[in-house]
Each structure stands twice: as C-alpha cells, then as structure tokens.
Amino acid sequence: MTTFVTGATGLLGNNIVRLLVERGETVRVLVRNPADLRPFQGLTIETAQGDVCDAASVDRAIVGADRVIHCAARVHIGWSGLSEQRAVNVEGTRNVADAALRQGARMVHVSSIDALGVRSLDQPSDENTAPNGKVACPYVVTKREAESVVIERVGQGLNAVIVNPGFMLGPWDWKPSSGKMLLKIATGWALLAPPGTNSYCDVRDVAAAILTALDRGHTGQRYILAGQTLTYREALRIMAPIIGARPPFRTAIRPTVKIIGRVGDVLTWLTGHESDVNSAATAMSMLPKNYSSAKAAAELGYHTRDVAQSAADAWAWLKQYGYVKK
Numbered sequence: 070m071t072t073f074v075t076g077a078t079g080l081l082g083n084n085i086v087r088l089l090v091e092r093g094e095t096v097r098v099l100v101r102n103p104a105d106l107r108p109f110q111g112l113t114i115e116t117a118q119g120d121v122c123d124a125a126s127v128d129r130a131i132v133g134a135d136r137v138i139h140c141a142a143r144v145h146i147g148w149s150g151l152s153e154q155r156a157v158n159v160e161g162t163r164n165v166a167d168a169a170l171r172q173g174a175r176m177v178h179v180s181s182i183d184a185l186g187v188r189s190l191d192q193p194s195d196e197n198t199a200p201n202g203k204v205a206c207p208y209v210v211t212k213r214e215a216e217s218v219v220i221e222r223v224g225q226g227l228n229a230v231i232v233n234p235g236f237m238l239g240p241w242d243w244k245p246s247s248g249k250m251l252l253k254i255a256t257g258w259a260l261l262a263p264p265g266t267n268s269y270c271d272v273r274d275v276a277a278a279i280l281t282a283l284d285r286g287h288t289g290q291r292y293i294l295a296g297q298t299l300t301y302r303e304a305l306r307i308m309a310p311i312i313g314a315r316p317p318f319r320t321a322i323r324p325t326v327k328i329i330g331r332v333g334d335v336l337t338w339l340t341g342h343e344s345d346v347n348s349a350a351t352a353m354s355m356l357p358k359n360y361s362s363a364k365a366a367a368e369l370g371y372h373t374r375d376v377a378q379s380a381a382d383a384w385a386w387l388k389q390y391g392y393v394k395k
Contacts, residue, residue: 076140121161239272240386263354270296
C-alpha cells in the first residue's frame, strides 16, 4: 500500500511521513526541489518531482497510490497574496482531489481551524459551527474554498475526509512555521501578549490522528484536531521559561493591538512588502479561538499531549538543527 503525501517538507507533512515510515509503509512525496531533500535524510521513501499547482505532475506522481494526504498549503495571515494563496490552497487542492478521484485513492485533506467559525470561550466551536466571526483575509477565504472543492468532489465519488488542526507545536519544523514564534520569543519580541486565545496541540498527535482518519474516518466528514485553549499570555508564560526568555509582562489592550496592525499596514504600503504584523493578523489575534475535538476523540481516538512538552520538544529540535543563534 502506497501513501502519497503533499507538503511533506512542512511541519505536519514531515511528521506524517516519519510516522508512516516508522510503521513500515511505502511513502511517496511530492517535491518541488529534488536537490533539497534534507527533511527526508535517512528515510526510505519515494520522491516525485512536481507541484500541486501543476495538474499533470500531480497526475504522474499519484499513479499507483492507494491513499493521499494533502498537506500542501500557502500560509500567510495578511491582506496580500490572494492570487498566490488561491493558486496553491484552492487550485492545488482541486488538482490533488481530481487526481485522487481518478486514481480511486482514499484522501485526507488537511484544512485548518481558521476555516471554521468562532463562538466564545464558554461555547467552543465544533464541526457544525457556522463559518462566521473570522477575518476574511486570503488565508481564511482560500482554506474555506479548498474545503468546498473537496466536498464537491466527494459528491462526485471521491473517498475523502477533512481535518482541521489547531496551532501545532513539535519537532521537524523545517520552514519553520510555529517554530518561528518560539524563535521570536527568544529574541525578547513578546513584550505584550495579544488579547485573544488559541488552541494548541502537538503535531505528532495530529499526524497520528490523520493516519487513523485514513483508516476509519467517515467519508465527507470533518474532524477538528485542536487542543488546549489558552490565552496568548498563558501560552507565552509556558513557553518563555522553556526557551530561557522573559514572558510578556501584560496583555495588550485591544485599541493598542489595532493601532499596531494599522502601523503594519502603513509599512506594507510604504515598502510593498507585507510582514507578519498587519491588521488582518492583529484582528485574528484578538479572536476567542476555542474548539472542541470531541468528535475526533470519539471516532479517531484523538488526544494531544501537554503544551509544555510540545514546546520543549520543538525548542530542542530547533537547537539541534541549528535554527537557534547563540
């Protein structure tokens, strides 16, 4: 049995590949740059050169695969890059879903909790929550559009499920993604914490749940793979001592956060480049992101380990692989 994985150099994709190899399964990964194979060093896998935006290369790569895990995505929380994110997140998903349908392969599409709606800290969102309350930035919009593509193909016979991971921490973060936040904390960046909350989980537990979803997830269903809901200040106060940094001394008030976001927008206008600090990102940081994984726990046996352990393992990996400057 061959499992085809896209986005295999990313945090989640690389953990999935390693778990599959550990279980003795045949793995094929889609790679854009065959010269940059450091994330797969020491692993026995098959590589296929291609890009999710190139339907022909996806079709060639997927031949003979029994299962597909689609992790590839473009992630940027901001106002810019709609066309680029739509090309990867939506059209790339369409190419993978169409290829899986033609191949007759079982598929798991990796979405995000950011594609879901928000409720409150008293009432967590679940798979049936209306998609409201989120900032309509390109990332949110295109992840929702990608889910619609998968559901449409399920109606045409695609055997697929959707998973919505929370904020993942853990090792093998080659980009890095969430590890970038840890690196910023280490520089003393987090003086003030945003006033919102997020749902923190371990990437290794999400990877395991995705493999279970391949085996017994119900076709056409969505599964939230979230974790512990923490305010950003609570999360940073857990992570900072692990890194050896000072935790934020207070939570920023909302007017201050809005001003910071607008300043970021002005800098974008002046420089032509949008950084991670912009009004879309700051607005997202004020949301009460609180999600229930009860369905995944009941049907997939999903659970996630303590945030402190996930952060410690992520930081140890970043140090081991040279991402941490002395």
